[in-house]
Amino acid sequence: MFTGIVEELGEVVAVENLGDSSRFRLRGPVVTEGAKHGDSIAVNGVCLTVVDTVDGEFTADVMAETLHRSSLGALTTGSRVNLERPMALGGRLGGHLVQGHVDGTGTLVERIPGEHWEIVRIALPAALSRYVVEKGSITVDGVSLTVVDAGDAHFTVSLIPTTLALTTLGIKQAGDPVNLEVDVLAKYVERLLARGSGDLADLTDVEEIKEMGR
Numbered sequence: 657m658f659t660g661i662v663e664e665l666g667e668v669v670a671v672e673n674l675g676d677s678s679r680f681r682l683r684g685p686v687v688t689e690g691a692k693h694g695d696s697i698a699v700n701g702v703c704l705t706v707v708d709t710v711d712g713e714f715t716a717d718v719m720a721e722t723l724h725r726s727s728l729g730a731l732t733t734g735s736r737v738n739l740e741r742p743m744a745l746g747g748r749l750g751g752h753l754v755q756g757h758v759d760g761t762g763t764l765v766e767r768i769p770g771e772h773w774e775i776v777r778i779a780l781p782a783a784l785s786r787y788v789v790e791k792g793s794i795t796v797d798g799v800s801l802t803v804v805d806a807g808d809a810h811f812t813v814s815l816i817p818t819t820l821a822l823t824t825l826g827i828k829q830a831g832d833p834v835n836l837e838v839d840v841l842a843k844y845v846e847r848l849l850a851r852g853s854g855d856l857a858d859l860t861d862v863e864e865i866k867e868m869g870r
Contacts, residue, residue, distance in 0.1 A: 658698050659743050660751035660793075660800020662823045663687055666699075666739040668731050669713055676720040680704075680731070684739045685712035691741070696756070698740040700824070701798030701835045702726050703756025726758040727797075727833040738798040738823050751800025752793040758835045760784055762796075764828050765810065774820060775804065776828075777812045780836055785809060787838035787846075795837040799823050 666684035680699070687697050688709045695706045697714065704716035723729040731737065743749065762780040778796065780788070788794055788806045794813070795801070801813040820826035828834065 657743055658703070658740050658754040658756050658798070659749055660701075660740070660754045660795045660798060662738040662740055662799055664739045665822060665824065666737045668733055668735040668737060670733055671731060674717075678718045678723065678729070679707075679715060680718060680728075681713055681715050682737060682739070683713045687739045687741050688712055688714050696742050698738075698742075698754075698756045698798050700726070700728065700731075700737050701754070701756065701795050701837055702728055702758050722758075725760060726835045727761050728835075730833060736824050736827065740798055752795075753840065754795050754798075754800060754837060755840055756798075757837065759787075759838050760836055761833045762836045764830055764832045764834055766830060772817060774815045775812055776815055776825070777810055778834060778836075779810045782809060784836060784838055785811075787842040789842075792842075793839055795835075797824055797828075797834045799825055 664684050664686040666682050668680060669683050670681040672679040682699065691697065691706055691709050691714060693706060693708060696703050697706060702722060704718065707715040707717060718728055760781050762778045764776060765779050766777040768775040785808055788803055788811050790803055790806050792803050793800060794803055794811065796813065799819060803811050804814050805812045815825055
């Protein structure tokens, strides 16, 4: 589990194409400190498993499903990436609960500069737009952001100087793809409502609910 607060702006050192998968070597001295085989690191919002670490770099295998659902397949040697380690239980939750399971990709459509910030408009698939609401949370390339405006096929976010300076969102251009992860709670609510007024709606008696928990 992650928070969407990027710890480090890393770099792709090498990409090895393995047919239906790829092996990435990435540089990230901060996130690799104390990391070992089997640990998780989010790369542009995608939870990857560490294969090995050497001198501030780590290797991760990216399967076909991940390449299909995310923009990691477009990364090349020299690409900059957002890196974050999993949150520690008992620590502060600076952003929102992020799984590192990308729901799909969007496209940066427009950057509107302000005096000290930028408004960024991002197009997203119709299947994801229903989970995005004004003032809600969304993860863009692993960055936890608050939605300013939500439309049927796009949303906007406001980027503060820190986000512009310390993440890839400061260098993304119109037309660039971005990884999107919507709020998982919205998906759970939708799933429960789709089942109708069955089991959960019938549990109106407090004693009945207590009995189920025994």
